[in-house]
Structures are given as structure tokens and as C-alpha cells.
Amino acid sequence: MKIKIVILILHIGFLLSSCNHNSQNHDATLDSSYSTINSEKSEIPGKAQLKISAYLTKNLTTEKEIKKILLYIYELNKHEGGYENFSEPTVIGIYLFTSKTLAQKDPSSWIGMLVKGPSDIEPRLSINNFKTMALTNLKDKKQSKDEIELEKLNKLLASKNLKLCDLNDQLNNFELESIHKADRIFPNYGKKHDDYSNKLINVEWKKIEKKYGLDESDLNKVGTYASAYCK
Template identity: 40%
Template structure:
């Protein structure tokens, strides 16, 4: 009888232990199933930690840190994460939105600071579904430990000079290159820029773009900037409509032609003179500073005087040449 009671007691203890173990295992599996294929954000901003403890060191943000300054991986409500591991009341998470943080923003946070969210897929699309005429003619990339920069240069080959049409072109180039894997330590560019020009001749002066797009690491969507003056000029030119500016341009061209000059050639001459003056100042004052700038100003003024005297130009004519040439010389 004694042996029977002992056996019965052991059976009850074992049975309870098995039930508890089974219940815990089911709970773990349930948590794992609930976490799978779901996305989360934080209720309140929190630093990612290296292991599941409040005393754990914070995960270093290698993208924004340098040798003399450390930044740490801070999650806020704009970040989307997935759970990769669970331990007690802690979850190990990995940022998936923005996705350029996915390789570095990995660490532990308290489970009660997570809330389920829906992943929002942001795809920037052109406003008009049509064949966009352009040609990418150059690409530049720059990579450091903390930044991957990609710049696309393209020529616009259509005759429709509206902001909507130009936006379509730069957005298509952006979408085609936003996930481009051309870097050593980054999955894709953290900074992406697109410059659109009217011709290869215009491309020689990088400041002569007609539309420009840029997307930085802290921006959800790219920003687009336009050269309104040039767009108006080209649009009216295509429609055979003359604006006040175009009338002034014709007067300027006639004025220059009487002196054996061409607007765009004179502009190139001015840019070369200014660049030569900068190089002269660089040679004399390699450390730059006020004397460097003063020398450039002095050389420019002397060069402008010589040009005005040689071609009998009025005092304000060179300024007009620069203003109109930037918009009308392709």
C-alpha cells in the first residue's frame, strides 16, 4: 500500500510537471507563431541594446558614428521591425523600414514596448504612364563607412518641358536605381541624386540642370527641384510663344552680334576666365581664407574691365549674359 501511494504521488507530480512543460512550450510556440510574418513598432522611443537587460550597452549606430563621436541605434514610431528572437520579456528585433537600416539596427527591446503595425510599402511612381525619353550618361558613386552616395546624370530627350513630364523622368531614374547594389559595405545608396539636363553640352556645367531629385537617409520620399526659368523658356520655345524674357534675349543677342560675339560662346569664355582666376588664387593662397577670396574678386574685376573695353560692352552687359545664358544655352 505504501509503495502504491508513493508511485501515485510521483505520477501526479510528473503529470503536473509535464502539463506545465507542455503549456509553456505551447505558449512559446504560440508567441513564435504570432510573431512570424508580423511587423512591429515601438510604443515609445527606445535604444536598441546588445543583450536582453536594462543594464546592457546600447547598440552603436555605425552609419552615423565616427571615430571621435558615437551615435546609438534609437527606435521611434516611424521605424518598422520584425522579431527575430524572444527571451523572457525581451524581443530581439531587426529594423526593416527604413530598409537601409536593416544591416545595422539589430538589438533587444522590452517586449511590452512593441505594438503590431502594418508595413507600408511606399513606391514612388511617375504621374503619367507613358514612354519617358531620357538617357543616363554618367553615374558617380561615393562610399564611406557611414554613407553610400549615388548620383545619376541624364539627358532629357523629349520636347514636353512641363514639371509633370520632368518629374516622371527623374522619378523613373530614381526607381530604377534606388535598390542598386554597387557598394562594398552598403546594400544600396543612403543618398541618391538625379540630375536632368537638356543636352550633353549643358551637362558640361553640372549646375545647368533643368530638374534635380535628391533622397537623403532621413527622408521618406525624394525631393524634386526645378529650374523654373529654363522650363518656361524651353516650353514657350516649343509652343512658339515669346515671353518678355525671350524678347529681351533677342535684344541681347542682336547687341552681341553687332560686336562679333555669341551669347553662349561669351558665357563659356566668362566661365573659363573665372575658373582661371580661381586657380591663380589657389596657387598663391593654397590655404584659402580672406586673401584668397579678395584676389579672386580683384582678378575678376580686372578681367571684366578688359572684356568690356575690348568689345565695347556696357557695364551691366556681362551680368545679363550670365543670367540669360544659364537658362537658354543648352
């Protein structure tokens, strides 16, 4: 009986120590710099995956700041449990966005991404440098070449009663709908799937071009600048 009590005390002590350790890992400044949208766990034979989507709640735009947030989120979650056959995830993906709205509308529009696989010694980070540079340049009073081109594009769109981010949403929705249509006809994906979805996307682009008097180059600019400046 005494042995069981000793073991119980040791176990409780370990849990308390672990909780204290985890609380010490938190940084109030970094905690207030982002918010998590969702955290998804999945498990297949040989792999336990954790996917986290978060967005910035402060105006952080430099590469150093983005990397710091990604690594912070990673350190807090890398030992997350809750799997049937694994004590922690073997694959972690963290996606950081500039706003909650953008994360929900366009999952490909992240400003920073972290991936850690089973064979990775350290996590791999990817930063959308075009986006970070664009947002950083907005803070100064000097116009960059990209900002001058953006101003020209915005004037062109305004003359047609359009806004950059709204038009980009339309294009993204058409693309997603086209892919879903191709999914139903070619569920095995492959080249036929890609060719068909691209064909549908091109049809929708032609409709937009004709409706608003834009050309393919204009729509390509919309996608490029929206990925950097839309939040």
C-alpha cells in the first residue's frame, strides 16, 4: 500500500512539474501576437499529423518576426498527444496568415509556413517574401516600384467599379468551382483532371475579361498583387 502511495505522489509531482514547465514556455508577448483558427489531427499507418492554421493579431511583417511566431507555435505543439498509435505528431504543418478572413477564404495565401517531417532534424520554414516586403514597404512614405504598379492597377479597376481584393475573390471562387467540377468527372485526378479544370478556369477568365474590359495580363496582376496586399 505504501508503495502505491509513493508512486502516486511521484506521478502527481511529475504532472505538476510538467505543467509548470509548459507554462514557463509561454511568452505573453508572442501569445498576443497571433490567434489559432484550427488545429487538425489525422493519423494513418506510419504517420500522425498535426496541422495548425493561425493568423496575426499584430502588425508584424518582417521575415524575422514571422519566423519567430512560427517556431513559437511549433515549440508549444510539437509534443501534442491524442493519437492512437503515437505519443506525439510525426508530421507538423503550421500556416500563418495576415488575417482570419484571408485564412478562411484562401488557404494558399499564407505569409509563413513551417513543416516538420519524420526525416527532418529541424523544422523547415517558408516565408512569402513578396508579401512581407510589400507590407513592410507600406509602412514607409517612399513608393516602391511594386506600389506604383499597384496604384496603376487600382486606378484601372476603380474605373470599372472593381476592387482588387473583391475581384481576386471572384477569380479564386471560379478556380475552386472548376476544380470541384473536375473532381466529380475525374475522381482519380491525373492529367485529364488538370486539363479539364484548367479549361473551365480559362472559360471563366474569358467571361471576366469580356465583362469588365480587362485582359489576361490584368487578371494575372490581380492575382499577384492580391497575394501580397490583400488581408
